[in-house]
Amino acid sequence: MKVFKLLFLVLAMGLLSACSTNTVDKSPLENKLTVYSSIYPVWDFTSKVGGDKIDNKLLVPMGTEAHDWEPSPTDIAALEKADVLVINGLGMEFWANSVLGSLSNKNLTLIDTSKEANLIEGHHHDHGHNHDHEDEHEHEHDHEDQHKHEHDHDDETKLSYDPHIWSSPVQAKKQMKIIMEELSKKDPENAEYYKSNFEKYSTEFDKLDSEYRESLESLPNKKIVVSHEAYGYMTHEYGLTQMGIEGLIPESEPTPQRMAEIIDYVKENNVNTIFFEQSSGSKVAETIEKATGAKTKVLSTLESLTKEQIDNGDDYFSVMRQNLEALKEALK
């Protein structure tokens, strides 16, 4: 059976390359960097910068809840052979420190894309008062300083900073810039190529940013209720407030007390939409819908895209625009 599959594949590859002029060569050639990216946003940014000069694989599988995912032994083995690992940072990858500590791969470059973000402090999720406090000082840290964000799995709700940087196009652009700079350091031959790719998307980010700004700043309502606080940088950027049913990391379900707080909040602020994310299901959102009459709608966290979305050719920009439409509808 395996033999037939292989034969078939070889034939198919042959046919494809015969028919198409621009062949996509999947085998990691010696001059291609082997890159692993942790979650969808950084994978997408890395793919856009690296183009066909890198072989970029996404670690967290499509449609999987990104906060829960941990590398399997197979993934660790793959990382031993990799050139670059791109992570979001700030505890989005709670496994990063222990995995990096256990690797013997001396060649591996870690790209932490959170280095230049204007950080928002993570707050212990309590009693629904939402303070978005921005830490203005650009905190610089090199990889030795990683342990600052040491984050063990049992201590989920105590992230020191909100890791969902990509939710703001302004911060996402910085993430892509870091990826471009680090890739250029690792692979100076293609530095120009990486730079030109970054510049192309840099204007895309600016465009997205101004779309968000123009659409959201004129809307009368500013409060959104979301399944977990995955939109902090976006809400901060455009003057919205997010009320998360759960904190920075989705765990299981809110306590009865939290449920009551959310229901009161929705009623008091005339919130007309409860946003939930595809991956987590809508059971809790529907309960709130029953209690308040607000509608439930999807707002993607972008932490992970489903297979359907990828097959549709969705990317960071298209999903961010879908989110914008949903937000406009909800805040009218």
Added chain:
Amino acid sequence: MPSILQYDFMIRAFIVGIVLSIIIPLIGVIVVLKRLSMMGDALSHSSLAGVAAGLAFGFNPIIGAVVATLLASLSIEAIRKKIPEFSEMSIAIILSAGIGLAGLLSGFIKNATGFNSFLFGSIVAISNFELIFVLFTGLIVFASLILLHKELFFIAIDERGAILSGVPVKSTNFIFTVLTAITVSIAARTVGTLIVSSMMVVPVACAMQLSKSYKQTAVLSIIFAVLSTLLGLILSFYIGLKPGATIVSICVCILIIILAIKKLRS
């Protein structure tokens, strides 16, 4: 009206919680008398394997739980028959199988929050369908247990004697197995698999400290279970705790208090 009852979801939680705290201890009394206290644990972990299979392969997890729990309880019975002198071993075997399978299958689940809600229950988000389902099955389980209570008690105390005096042991055991499987599965969805097994044993343990007869034990276990559920839900609402875990902890506290009082008196 206290503020806790202004919320529809809390009223649902109370209804479901009370129904379950009536039927789970009733099953628990029989299980404890049969010396199978860990049965609830084995079954709830097996139900978790069914849930995981459902979530991983895209069929209804509750159906998965019912099937898995049925298989598990029938297997326990079968193994128990093979090694009557070490009947508790059958539970350990099925418990291990359940945990193993649940763990394996959970690797194929794309989103852990759904799975977690089965571990710790989803009592704040009970849908209409779940509410009706719990009420309906609760009624059936309750009625069957009441109708069969004499036979069940006899078998639990002395299986050989029951066979000799012509009690339909096989069919009674089978019905009890099915009832247990259904109860564990509906409870897994609402109060969580971790709670089910505790509810089966701890209220019964409390009742046994105070009562001498089978009937009294059954009634008292229900009272303790309902009390813990009400207190647990109220506390979790006002202090912001996880409801399932709060209910169990209160039940254990009640047991400790009862034991302490007994000790002081003697």
